[in-house]
Amino acid sequence: MNSITCRYCQSKNVIGHIHNGKKRYMCHDCHRQFTPSAQKKYISKEQREMVDKMLLERISIAAISRVTGISKSWLYRYMGTSIY
Ligand SMILES: [Zn+2]
Incomplete structure (x- = not known):
């Protein structure tokens, strides 16, 4: 099929x-x-934790996206839904 x-x-x-x-x-x-x-694009728990840490360090979305390979749109959505 x-x-x-x-x-x-x-x-x-x-x-x-x-x-x-x-x-x-x-x-x-x-x-x-x-x-x-x-x-x-499944984002693992480890990746989320890494993103959390980087956000706390005030690293820019663009830099996080470059380092982790996670798309910027996902990161913006993630930030919008997190307590942070
Ligand atoms: Zn199988």
Whole structure:
């Protein structure tokens, strides 16, 4: 149907199904589930903590984006939602 590959083992033996109104994929080889949207730019907890530290040091968004590789738009959104 399409060329979705498993994000864990890169298998093409993947089936799509709808779960709670959301599209989900399940891999037949490693039996893990994933969502296609989760593939795009997941910011890990470690990255968030690093961003927090850099914000406290008053490092500019542009510099944080350069160092971490996180997009500026994500950083602005993140700042808008954090207590900081
Ligand atoms: Zn897999």
